[in-house]
Ligand code: GLC
């Protein structure tokens with residue numbers, strides 16, 4: 001009977017505990033990090049040619065230690081004619097001279113590792129450059145003795161078509177960058193498929209040789225010590241073999257006379273085909289082969305898709321795939337749609353359908369999407385960093401977000417991005433130049449990015465002269481960078497930010513707020529609030545948070561505010577006021593609630609029983 005009492009007491013005590021702190025294992029280092037995306041052309045130029053390079057990146061690595069970032073991801077630095085600025089790879093196992101040499105890469109990775117940083121590379125499996133040796137060979141002829149004959153997706157002109165063969169495309173498929181996916185090759189008298197630019201022919205994953213070659217590429221970079229890969233454009237790897245047309249998207253209104261645009265079709269034949277999951281599982285095997293304590297190799301996949309289409313890229317417990325697919329939900333917020341509810345929808349989309357045991361992730365910007373300062377306005381730059389870094393899971397931050405860099409304006413005739421150049425009717429909508437402008441380090445010429453006497457490859461935003469640069473912000477306690485550092489530190493030191501726990505507090509048109517319960521027995525927790533409205537909002541968070549498990553006190557302390565101007569202030573939780581565009585992180589010391597009130601008497605009962613000597617007898621009955 002005594003034993004029963006103890007058991008019940010222990011059970012209640014355990015149930016009353018909050019989620020325990022995540023102790024990350026060596027296989028989980030990526031859960032406890034911020035991933036910082038470097039666009040190598042734009043980060044730091046070391047040789048004065050106006051384009052960033054590897055030596056430049058190496059020279060800046062200590063910056064990451066300073067700001068609390070432990071993982072960097074490099075967009076492609078492989079040999080490339082730069083039709084798509086490196087996403088057109090001409091040699092998967094070499095570095096483009098514009099970025100440096102393999103020796104420079106070795107130096108970069110050694111320096112990074114010595115500084116305790118992880119390094120991820122971009123891996124571009126869907127296509128190569130048209131200048132890749134495989135393609136140069138493949139396009140020569142269709143002879144069975146050409147070993148590269150089937151490395152790409154080749155098709156004959158459509159049967160029954162009366163036009164000249166080069167006009168007889170096999171079907172209506174459209175490339176992501178606009179126009180047909182089919183390009184005529186006179187030497188073979190066939191079309192090859194490209195889901196992106198015609199300079200980016202798609203590799204043929206129905207050919208086992210292509211699988212073998214690409215696995216060699218993964219091994220090559222793992223042998224060099226790379227800690228993880230971001231897998232590019234994964235949904236485009238396979239196309240349906242039946243070659244039938246894709247259905248027309250009824251919601252798309254074509255511009256008369258314009259070549260077909262990607263959104264004009266529904267991509268049932270060219271995206272998210274099930275067989276690509278077998279490839280990812282296969283690659284996961286290589287990642288495992290190269291994972292041994294303390295080096296786990298981390299995989300992120302990239303596709304622009306609905307969250308439902310993305311979640312399967314996590315795989316299953318028995319057959320894991322990516323550690324996570326990028327979650328681009330927050331990059332879809334626009335100034336028009338922004339509201340507390342809309343942020344909630346985006347967060348909830350991912351959280352509610354997240355497969356069991358999987359880890360969330362967030363992205364607010366990248367080299368394909370207008371900067372957050374453009375989409376939502378400079379006003380939200382800081383609040384969005386707070387969300388990105390304090391929602392449960394791993395954040396990816398795009399270079400410059402930490403100093404609230406803004407986009408640049410580039411006229412059409414100086415535009416670099418092929419996506420815009422190829423689609424003149426949509427160029428302003430499509431151009432990715434604005435978010436690719438050089439990193440702003442200080443207030444010297446070209447913002448310290450380059451020593452060139454000429455132009456940098458894209459213009460530097462002039463606002464580097466007015467405080468939007470690292471040097472100015474690093475010494476300013478109230479800067480965006482100071483905020484970023486504080487948030488990075490909170491993620492590292494507070495167990496609340498190391499678990500999957502998320503409880504929404506107040507969510508309405510104006511406010512999005514959530515609570516991160518402490519992951520350890522201290523119960524020191526955090527309330528995060530963002531006001532997306534045009535006016536201040538004062539709300540009762542104490543009532544919103546109150547529940548059976550814990551008691552919410554009357555007061556909390558602002559751990560950090562987006563303006564860095566309320567830090568340390570005491571606030572009454574039943575009437576916290578948040579300004580328009582402001583975000584607050586409030587430290588809240590909760591205590592045990594109802595279940596806990598059962599725990600305490602239990603402890604007292606056990607203590608009394610112990611004093612009476614009954615407990616020991618329960619467990620170790622005396623043998624007389
Ligand atoms: C990915 C990249 C994008 C590139 C495309 C083709 O979406 O992020 O920049 O243009 O793949 O490789």
Ligand code: MG
Nearest residue numbers: 045051052053
């Ligand atoms: Mg350079």
